[in-house]
Each structure stands twice: as C-alpha cells, then as structure tokens.
Amino acid sequence: MDIIQTNRLVFREFAQADLEPLFLLLSDPTVMKYCSGPMDLTGATKWLNAAMACYKQYGYDYWAVYEKNTGDFIGQIGILNQQIAGKYEDCLAFMIGQKYWNKGYATEGALACIDYAFGPLKLDRLIATVEPENLPSIRVLKKIGMKFDGETTYADKKAYVYSIQKGEFRE
Numbered sequence: 001m002d003i004i005q006t007n008r009l010v011f012r013e014f015a016q017a018d019l020e021p022l023f024l025l026l027s028d029p030t031v032m033k034y035c036s037g038p039m040d041l042t043g044a045t046k047w048l049n050a051a052m053a054c055y056k057q058y059g060y061d062y063w064a065v066y067e068k069n070t071g072d073f074i075g076q077i078g079i080l081n082q083q084i085a086g087k088y089e090d091c092l093a094f095m096i097g098q099k100y101w102n103k104g105y106a107t108e109g110a111l112a113c114i115d116y117a118f119g120p121l122k123l124d125r126l127i128a129t130v131e132p133e134n135l136p137s138i139r140v141l142k143k144i145g146m147k148f149d150g151e152t153t154y155a156d157k158k159a160y161v162y163s164i165q166k167g168e169f170r171e
C-alpha cells in the first residue's frame, strides 16, 4: 500500500517481498554503524515482521522507500513508537542505502514523513535520537527544522535528542 509520495520517492508499507532488499540494507556494516550494527537474515526477518505488526498497532513504523524513476528500494524512513528515557515517544528515523547517499533523499523523505505525521496521523510532536558522531544524520535533522533538545542514553550509548512540534513545522 502506498503511504507517501514525494517528487522522487514513494513510501510503501513493508511486505514479505521486501525481505531481500531490506536484508541487504540491514546487513551493511557502514549503514548500520550507528544503528546497533549489521544484522543477519534472522534479524532482518524479525525487523520486517515487527514493522508489519506496528502498522496494525499504531498505523506507522518504518516504511519501505522506493526511487520513483527506477523502482529501486533505496531504504527505509518512518516513525517509530519507542521508549526513550522511560517515556514512549514518536521517533523520526531514516536509513538509506549507501549507493543513494547525498542525493537529498533522506531530507526529502523525512520532510514528507513529518507532513504525514502532523497531518493524517494527527501527531503533535516528533523526536529523533542520534549518536553525536553521526554527522550526516544530524545534518539532515537540522535541514528539516528539528531542534536540539538535550541528551539521553539510548541502547546504552549517549544520544542527542532533536524534536519538532506540530506548530513549528514549516512556519
């Protein structure tokens, strides 16, 4: 099912047919450097099934993102309901395959995702957590208008928190 369209990208709910490209993404040590490390096929299968369960529970999670002009799977962008510092938060998150880095895809997709969160999903606030060394990710968060909102610990590592409220988006 198509969820979001941008100029260059289309977001779809993950389906079993996405397992192979998802596994290629999640098994890449460079992509996974700041995302809990590379996964094996069992981990990727659990990841896919968890996303599909979250669509039922919350209506969102990571979506599979495709390049419109090639039909290529380029990565995943979405909103994750996660416990951060003991509180459930809606977290914007993105992972793009290396071949597609620095084309503005994460920025384009994340902006559309925020629109979808504050529009159809009726969320009021999104946060993002990022390791301080993950400079490309921090750059994307700044480009889309998220503001530094302190530090936390996530998966036993120091993380910066960025946030955006509904009223602040595209003011």
Ligand SMILES: CC(C)(COP(=O)(O)OP(=O)(O)OC[C@H]1O[C@@H](n2cnc3c(N)ncnc32)[C@H](O)[C@@H]1OP(=O)(O)O)[C@@H](O)C(=O)NCCC(=O)NCCS
Pocket (backbone or CB within 6 Å): 030, 031, 032, 034, 035, 093, 094, 095, 096, 097, 100, 101, 102, 103, 104, 105, 106, 107, 108, 130, 134, 135, 136, 137, 139, 140
């Ligand atoms: C973070 C990530 C999603 C960005 O995707 P992307 O599609 O390349 O992002 P964009 O092209 O929209 O923007 C990247 C920006 O980072 C900048 N950048 C790239 N490498 C950088 C570096 N080493 N230091 C600082 N900025 C850097 C780019 O120049 C660009 O900024 P600009 O438009 O001002 O020039 C991608 O690098 C990725 O998937 N990383 C691995 C997964 C990850 O860490 N996800 C986030 C946490 S789980």
